[in-house]
Amino acid sequence: MLKSQDLSSRILSFSLRLAGIFAAQENCFQYLQQGELLPTLFGEAGPLGGAAWTAPTVRSGWVQGLRTLARHPSALRFLAACGAVDTIFSLQGDSSLFVASAAGQLLVHVLDLAMRGPAEGRRGPRARDWPACAQKIVCHIEDSLCSAATPQVTQALNVLTTVFGHCRGLWTQGLWVRLSPLVARLLEKDPVPASHSLVDLLLSVARSGPRGAAGGVGRSSSVLSSDRGLWETLAQTLSHLSPTQAGPLALGILKLQDCPQALRTQAFGILLQPLACVLEAAAQAPGTPGLLEGAAGDSMTVDTLLSSKSACVGLLCCALAHLGLLQPLPQRPSPWPQVPLLGAVVTILRLCSGSAAPTSDVGGRLCAILVGCGRVQRAALDFLGALSQGTGPQELVTQVFSILLEYLMSPESSSMVLKKAFQATLRWLLSSSKTPGCCDLDPHTQQFLRELLPVLQKRLCSPCWEVRDSGLEFLTQMTRQWGGRTGFRQALLASEVPELTRQLLRDPESYVRASAVTATGQLSGWGLRATPASPERPGAQQESLLGELLHILSTDSEGFPRRAAMQVCTEWLRDGRADVAEDPERFVAGVLQAASRDLDWEVRAQGLELALVFLEQLLGQRGSRCPYSVGLPETAPPGVLAQALQVLCRVQLFEFAFRALFDCDRPVAQKSCDLLLFLRAKAASCGSLQEAGDSPSVASVEATLQRWQAGEQGQPLGYLEPGAIVAVLRSVDLEGLRDTLAESSDHVEKSPQSLLQDVLAAVGVLGENEADCY
Template sequence: MDRRCAELLPLVCSVLADPKQAPSDDTCLEKLLDWFTDLTAPDSSLLEKNPCLITLITSVCTSKTAEPSIISFALKLAGLLASTEEGFYVLKQQNVLESTFDQEGWSKSSLWEDATVRSGWVQGLRSMVQHQEAMLFLFKKGLIKVVLRLQTDKSLFVASTANQLLAHILNFGELTARCTSPENGGKTEPSVLHKDSRGRPECPEWDDGIVEVIKHVEESLVSGIPLHTCQSLKLVALSLTHCQPHVREMLWQSTVVATEVLLGNGLSSLTQQFMEVLQAAARTPLCNNSESGILTLMETMLCTLKPTQAIPFATGIVQLENCPQSLKKKALGVILLPLELVTVSTDLQELRSDPVEELGFLRSAVEEQLSQRTSCVSVLCLSLSSTAELSSLHLEIPAQSVIPSVTTVLKVCLGMSFSSSPSTSVLRNLIGCSKVQKCALDALANLSQYSESAVYKREVFSILLHYLNSPDIDSTVLQKAFQVILKWLCTCSELPPQDLFPVLKKRLCDIRWEIRDSSLEFLTQLTSDFQENRSYCETFSSSGVPDLLLTLLTDPESYVRASAILALGRTVGIIGKEGVPKSGPVLQEDLARQFVDILAQDTEVFARRAVMRVFTLWLTTSHPASEELLSSVLALGSEDLDWEVKVHTLELAEILINQTLARTGHSTCPYAVIPATHSSGANLTESLHRLQHLKIFAVLLKGLFDCDRPVAQRACSLLLSLKEVITESEVCDLHGQSWVEGVLKEHLEKLDVGADSRKSVGLAGVLSVLDLENMQKNLGQRSDHLENSPHSLMEDILAATCISPEDNVVDCY
């Protein structure tokens, strides 16, 4: 804690302790707690140096008129300060902890009725119980009984916090027997340990406390009160994977019998909690113990859950590492069953005997849900989403049957005809359903990674082209279809289908701008992936698409114009390739001039940003533009009103700087490859003059003083890099350039040079005057770093006491 804060802290504590002055806004209190959390550390001596904190806690917690928010703050602060053993001993010696967390005192106070106070009490204990002495204090003082009551508090927030505290207690590391040593100021030291029959150190308070918690769990599970049962199931799920082995065994033994009874009673409202408990148990060594009954319970759940509950549960089972293959196989069958039944409905495939026929207990329930439109969509989306999730994790699934099933679902949704009339309600429910289409496309994209996928590529591309050609396709579905095509082309190492470009031309003229935009994005990515393939280049050049791209530069929608710019920027290299037939006057020089006009005239920022990105792309892919055009682009970009355009301008400037200096054996980029033929410093002055001719220095200095911080940060970083390269001997006369006059006036008077010398000042001179290192440091700070400091926070709290509550509009942030 710095000196200024230490001086204000006693005043702030006295204000908080005074009910007439305490702030009504508790956001400042939470901010103070965050600050104290940063200050709390072993050997921090925070309490010794700031006794006002103890006075504050004692005063507030014994007050009968304090605001609930202030009491909650004091309780949390007490727990936070006691979270270290040093702080715990200080508070314990002064009897602060006993009075602060005294259960009898709070139970008699009307303030306890306020949920804010109860929440602060629990959170204070949760913060404190980080070491053994705090845990023993909790058990010895009987506070565990209060926590167990609060687990079912009427306030859900208090109940949840109490549950987290109980889970922390159960998950706490092994305690050892301790005894008090008066010679050590009342601190406790390890004693001669007594061992139980298992060789563990005995600690009666710890053992009794754990037994009390587990007994409470067991009673709650059979209480018949849904809230109590639900909370205890949540506690078991939170605790099983992290608690000590002997605690885990005790907790599971008290849970398993009650769980079997509850499952038999068909309490569907607690299904989610049952699933979480079983999945947590399956991730522990209990799963390897056949006597634990976990696997039997999981199989029972699969057999009794509704399909919409069984599928997510089955997905969790398949992802378990130590689960038997037989159970995983059955869980996978549950996930795929809706897909199988849709496929059977088309008469294109018979029901597989393995593992679906083993799921007769679930088949009738799934068929019933598929027969109704709402539930049909819900259960099928779950099946497809789970398939996508499992395949994204590279888990083993029967891709040779799943891929045809997914493509069949896509055909059904599109209303394609089958060998027999699609008269079943299942098929009617799916026609035109975009939600199912999107889930199926997600699954199909992930299924492309399986080795079996190559066999189905022709069928997959066929159905995807049907989607691209469908006149009433949803725009988001079409976008996903484009993504799936790219994924399958990449994994199957295939060229785009011959029928793709005619369909793409149609989509580029679609009345919906979203589809035009998605088509352009797809084309840009497609060209990026296949621009080195001669066959693709020839097909693209003769397809008529380049002419369409030019017309889209004047599209009424700015997103489309931006995407057209990016597409043309990517595809222009194909048109000029040797041996590739040209289609119209599409040359880079013509495009570059059009792009400069767009940068100067387009009123929407998206197109202007796209222009800057294209010029950056060209410079990094051996498609340089003329210096005249680059100079215009840099000048226009640096004057733009949009900060992203200005940042892109600086990115372009950085590439030009690196490319120019690299020719002389210099670079501002630490990873640049410098040709060995150039000597260090050779032709540096000439390179600097080229950069000056491009007006790059004007762009950098203008950016340095820009009002948008990202722009100034980027410019400052580039100037710092240049400063390391340029020496005083490399003079670049900047006198007379408009952008430097302000810099000369504002900064160069700091130089001890005469007016005549300033007239011929060089770039190195300007950079040496500017305190770039300090500017970079300041630019790296948050804009509210002063107002958001602990000192400012305490000043705000003190200032708030000087004005009336209705005028108190202090922003503690």
């Protein structure tokens, strides 16, 4: 390969990676060194000085090969001797983002390897005792931090972020002591260079726990938390960054557990300032309560909000998103300003819809910027949903429901805004119904529900399929939670929603059909049918629905509705629905017949789940939900098991399960293997069950299974006796198959042997020395 003059970049890249894999092993490293192949590959005499280096794939292969080679104990001396470290420095600014990222990670890896030995058993070596390779890397980082070029500062900060995020040695404390003054000096520049990377670094340092010390694993406090300089640097950074840049840092600070209270208060104020500005600008009366003492909107935040639409939208969306992430955390600030936050987010939504009437110039400009802004609407609705976990005065909750209804009714609401509005409405409905000692809906919720259902009815008829889909998802979730509530049942049955849901089973959009199947199954499960069944045939409509689901399962051209139909059928069987319980054998046979022919692997896997539920019910274990714990099976009487096996044969479960055992999709094969192991364990507990071990039917089945495993799928099994089934289950190596299916392929794909096999296979197919490398 090295002697070839017209070598392709793919082959050269592949060879560099392969050489790195070989060189990580002692005997290969010595062999390649003796032949002077390593310097030729990774030194200046190799691809570095040739035209091939212009190809990003070659540079990437060089970095990846060195990363693997670095595992060898002598790798550091080799890297220093061949000048590879300088090349890694230059690749940090590579035009290919993949190469630049890999070079930065390799630099951290080399630094960690260089410091790992000297730092063992010590608090951390002094800087003058660091190895030469580490000194060189740290000096390069220092030079980059002092550079006037922002890209070089960014590269240094990114390397340090990776160091403190991934390196486990105590030497990192000495590194921070040495470099923290240079990091703090970046704040003196205007604007602060590489602000995003600076925030990432400071948070990485603050989170780095004493992983090498006893009891330190898993702590979020910093190994440097006793160093007041770190907290002072964080406070200064919050003050020097713009409101948009400071938001991620403020959120990260508030997630820390051991953080000074003054810094937490400062960080929380940063997040609240945009909403405080909105409240002040849209206040209808003087004296409106603020969000938090000291968190009033400052002039810089107001200037940012009013500078441009993009700046205003970006700042508000970030503030809403950060507060939404903070709200459910146990370490969120206390007291939590629930009421002012609710007021602020309702105000933002009114500004966006144009229904607000601000009295100040700032409020008017904000309204002009935000009206019709879908991005802010989505962020505000998300945060409004998160605030449903708190409490608020009834008049403010009424305002929340009012603004939600306004958005759900508005023809200006986009499909994504409507989806967010449905989600927020559901969260507030469920939260408001959690009244202690109350088994039905309170009057306020009941009134809102009466106003909401006509809106939902309208949205289910929307020409936009995304809106119909969101409405069905909302209906499904609401029915799942409130299906037994009298007030909800009465309001729903008085509307046309159930009938519209039934009609949407034939919607032209597959996503909508799938959601309609799920919603219809949920409604039917609670007895919320579209129209009452006739007295002569009380189950006629339910039979029709069951037939419609089987029709979808058998004929729908898209996978989503068929998956939903399978899930509904499984739930009906598991719940013992009356219409299914009348003839479960016929029901299961029809569903399994459709599932066995389905091309969608998820449908086939769900069919096996239905088969498992049916098996549990036949064995009288409807409460068991640990079917794959085959070590200690519950004993089933031989008569019960024999009858169960006969029923399973009649519904052709074994035809389906054994074919699935050799399915090309691993999840299906794994589920079938677990099912058959469970059944075999049950059979093993019944020693008196007669086994037809040498009958012709057993030999025929085993031969058929062998052909199926080889890829021939034509011949069916036919009807089998229970004894023959038990014999086949005991003869098939299900444990070995399960182990094979559970084994990852990484141990093959990433080995040198596998790489060489790929090379040889490609050469054999192509007839030339070229491999299609990955």
